[in-house]
Amino acid sequence: MKLKVAVMNDAFPPTIDGTSSTALNYANILHKNHCDVMVITPRAPHVKDNYPYEVFRYDAFQFNKKEQYQFGWPFRHSLREYVWSKNLDLMHFHCPIASGKFARIIAQGQKIPIVATYHTKYDYDIRKRVPTKALQDFFLRFIVTNMSAADEVWVVSPGAGENLKSIGYKGDYIVMPNGVDFPRGKADENKVNELRKELKIPDGIPVFLFVGRIMWYKNLKITVDALKILKDKGFDFRFVMVGKGTDERDIKRYINKSGISEKCIYAGKISDREKLRCYYSMADAFLFPSTFDSHGLVVREAAACECPSLLIRNSSAAYGIEEGVTGFLSEENAVDFAEAIEDMLSDMDKLKEVGKNAGEKIYLSWTDSVAAAYERYENLCKNWPYPLPCKGGKAVPAETKQ
Numbered sequence: 001m002k003l004k005v006a007v008m009n010d011a012f013p014p015t016i017d018g019t020s021s022t023a024l025n026y027a028n029i030l031h032k033n034h035c036d037v038m039v040i041t042p043r044a045p046h047v048k049d050n051y052p053y054e055v056f057r058y059d060a061f062q063f064n065k066k067e068q069y070q071f072g073w074p075f076r077h078s079l080r081e082y083v084w085s086k087n088l089d090l091m092h093f094h095c096p097i098a099s100g101k102f103a104r105i106i107a108q109g110q111k112i113p114i115v116a117t118y119h120t121k122y123d124y125d126i127r128k129r130v131p132t133k134a135l136q137d138f139f140l141r142f143i144v145t146n147m148s149a150a151d152e153v154w155v156v157s158p159g160a161g162e163n164l165k166s167i168g169y170k171g172d173y174i175v176m177p178n179g180v181d182f183p184r185g186k187a188d189e190n191k192v193n194e195l196r197k198e199l200k201i202p203d204g205i206p207v208f209l210f211v212g213r214i215m216w217y218k219n220l221k222i223t224v225d226a227l228k229i230l231k232d233k234g235f236d237f238r239f240v241m242v243g244k245g246t247d248e249r250d251i252k253r254y255i256n257k258s259g260i261s262e263k264c265i266y267a268g269k270i271s272d273r274e275k276l277r278c279y280y281s282m283a284d285a286f287l288f289p290s291t292f293d294s295h296g297l298v299v300r301e302a303a304a305c306e307c308p309s310l311l312i313r314n315s316s317a318a319y320g321i322e323e324g325v326t327g328f329l330s331e332e333n334a335v336d337f338a339e340a341i342e343d344m345l346s347d348m349d350k351l352k353e354v355g356k357n358a359g360e361k362i363y364l365s366w367t368d369s370v371a372a373a374y375e376r377y378e379n380l381c382k383n384w385p386y387p388l389p390c391k392g393g394k395a396v397p398a399e400t401k402q
Contacts, residue, residue: 002034002035002036003034003035003036003089003090003374003377003378003381004035004036004037004038004086004087004088004089004090005030005035005036005037005038005088005089005090005091005092005377006037006038006039006040006083006086006088006090006091006092006103006106007023007026007027007030007037007038007039007040007092007094008023008039008040008041008091008092008093008094008095008099008102008103009022009023009039009041009093009094009095009099010041010042010095010097010098010099011023011041011042011095012024012039012041012042012044012055014044014047015044016271018119018120018295018297019094019095019119019120021181022094022117022119022178023039023041023094025179025181025366025370026092026094026370026373027039027051027053029366029367029370029371030370030374031052031053033367033370033371033374034370034371034374035374035377036053037053038053038054038055038056038083038086038088039051039053039054039055039056040056040058040074040083040099040102041055041056041057041058041099042057042058042059042060042073042074042098043057043058043059043060044057044060056082056083058073058074058076058079058102059073059074059076059079060073073098074098074101074102075101075102075105079102080102080105080106080109083106084106084109084110087110088106088110088112089112089381090112090113090114090115090377090380090381091103091106091107091112091113091114091115092114092115092116092117092373092377093114093115093116093117093146093150094117094119095119096116096118096122096142096143096146096147097122097139097142097143097146100116100143100146100147100149101142101146103116103146103150104146104149111385112384113151113152113380113381113384114149114150114151114152115150115151115152115153115154115373115376115377115380116146116147116149116150116152116153116154117154117155117156117176118147118153118154118155118156118160118161118163118164118173119156119160119178119294119295120160120293120294120295121160121163121292121294122140122143122167123140123163123166123167124217124292126139126140140167140168141168143167144167144168144169147164147169147171148169148170148171151380151384152174152376152380153169153171153172153173153174154173154174154175154176154373155173155174155175155176155294156175156176156177156178156294156295157175157177157294157295157296157316157319158175158316158319159293159294159295159315159316159319160294160295160316161173161175163294174376176369176372176373176376177295177300177364177369178295178297178300178364178366178369179300179364179365179366179367179368179369179370180297180300180301180303180304180363180364180365180366181273181366182273182277182280182301182304182305183304183365184304184359184363184365185304185305185306185359186277186281186305186306187274187277187278187280187281187305188278191274191278192278192281192282195275195278195279195282196282199238199240199265199267201238201265201282205236205237205238206235206236206237206238206284206285206345207237207238207240207282207283207284208227208237208238208239208240208283208284208285208286208287208341209239209240209242209279209280209282209283209285209286209287209302209307210223210239210240210241210242210243210286210287210288211242211243211276211279211280211286211298211301211302212242212243212288212290212293212298213243213244213245214241214243214244214245214247214248214251215245215246215247216247216250216251217290217292218289218290218292218293219289219290219291219292219312219332220251220289221254221334222289222332222333222334222337223239223287223289223337224251224254224255224258224260225258225334225337225338226334226335226337226338226341227239227258227260227263227338227341228258228259228260229334229335229338230338230341230342231259231260231263233342235342235345236263237263238263238264238265239260239263239264239265239287240264240265240267240279240282240283241264241265241266241267242267242268242269242270242276242279243268243269244268244269252266267279276301277304277305280301280302280304280305280307281305281306281307283302283307284307284348284351285307285308285309285310285328285341285344285351286298286299286302286307286308286309286310287309287310287337287341288309288310288311288317289310289311289312289330289332289337290312290315290317291312291315291316291317291332293315293316293317294316295316295317295319296309296311296315296316296317296318296319299311299317299318299321299327299362300362300363300364302358303326303355303358303359303362303363304359304363305359306352306355306356306358306359307355307358308326308327308328308344308351308354308355308358309321309327309328309358310327310328310329310330310337310340310341310344311327311328311329311330312329312330312331312332313329313330313331313332315332320362321362322361324350324354325354325357325361326354326357326358326361326362327354327358327362328340328343328344328354
């Protein structure tokens, strides 16, 4: 018998970020391959959903006019009664704030299990947005309480698990990596060549790529300083930056001051996934010095397109990378980063080989990722209401393809 699963998150398209994309991919693949699914998420302005499954949107208000996010408020009794009427088998929340609390309310009323996935460093955003330490501590305790109520706690990487522990979570967790919505292999060669012409990049010039928020916390200063070292040594290259961010103006000023602006291309935010594949496929290497990210999803996207990555040693983004085989690693400073780039450029054949290896060994499709998740759903529901080993005991390692 097919399960009925609720996928819950505090954002869902048209709001685009990592967790909303995750919720969308879970819902799409669960519906297509595995079970009945219902998405539960805050209301977004002027949205008419057109999905082959129900998207239930609850009350929300805009927390900050400068941001795209709606603050969900799913606590009216009529809302819980409506969700109870759906006779769900399992709740899976991807954000431990409103979604986490609402999942607890529904699960407690219907006596069904909860899965919670911890994706990112919520403590960073809370400390940045919430004005007082007392309120910051309140929200962190709220997150820990919601995560601790789950029957299985999943994290997207060991680094995410360490961050969850650092904010006070005492239980166990299972590492369940997210997938990538790209097919494996480079994009169409003609489209890639067209993009190179569009960006006016001469043939034979190495192309480096960054995809993500244009923010200082992504360690972009290391990349800029490293590229300045290479320019001063006489290397020619193009550095393409895909994304937007509130630090973009300051970072562009720093690039200008560093004297490498003529070698930098700002592509902005690319929402077209096929076009983004062309960017990855065009690049000779993906430069990602971030130690902030709890899961290197963009590293897996690059791997899907056989683009090798240069990462910071022991960072969460470097999880699963074998140095010189599926990627390249550097210490967290510009001099070492520059030396690593120079070494990569000295052997372009090896660079291409490492890119192909990355595609074969660290690529994980969303289809495989969600299939592994659904297998755990089934086991959890089959054993319900008895506690699984990861609740109050020792976590069971997840079997996933990588």
